[in-house]
Amino acid sequence: MSQGLEEEIMADDHAERVHPDSHPSLVMGMIHALHGLKHVLLHERNARIHLTFAVAVFIMGVVLQLSPVELAAVFFAVVLVFISEIFNTAIERTLDIISIKENSRIKLIKDMAAGAVLVAAAAAVMIGVAIFAPHIVELLWPA
DSSP, rough: OOOHHHHHHHHHHHTTTTOSSOOSHHHHHHHHHHHHHHHHHHOOOHHHHHHHHHHHHHHHHHTTTHHHHHHHHHHHHHHHHHHHHHHHHHHHHHHHHHHOOHHHHHHHHHHHHHHHHHHHHHHHHHHHHHHHHHHHHHHHOOO
């Protein structure tokens, strides 16, 4: 690597490029993260729906006495959906900054982000059915 390129890479230190309002400490970073989560929950109907299902599924898992591994799989699936929803919201908000006018390319990007949430939600449903169905069948028709 050439000397000039090495100096350019070293000069491109992330600390010199961060936003002035970025988190200077771990606590402030967590406060900013919680602010983002609060925003998603207050302003995104789908995130509230996902959270409602997450709580219901967790309660159902406890009531049906799922094994720790089954609960972990369900929890992972729920978290995957919620994380997808947060990223989808962040992508949509970013694209809205770029342009609020009708734009087919921006629409496609938003559709793809929403598609990722749909894939995560479909996978979570399949995991839920695979885990909960045997317990529900056993509850309804004990051996």
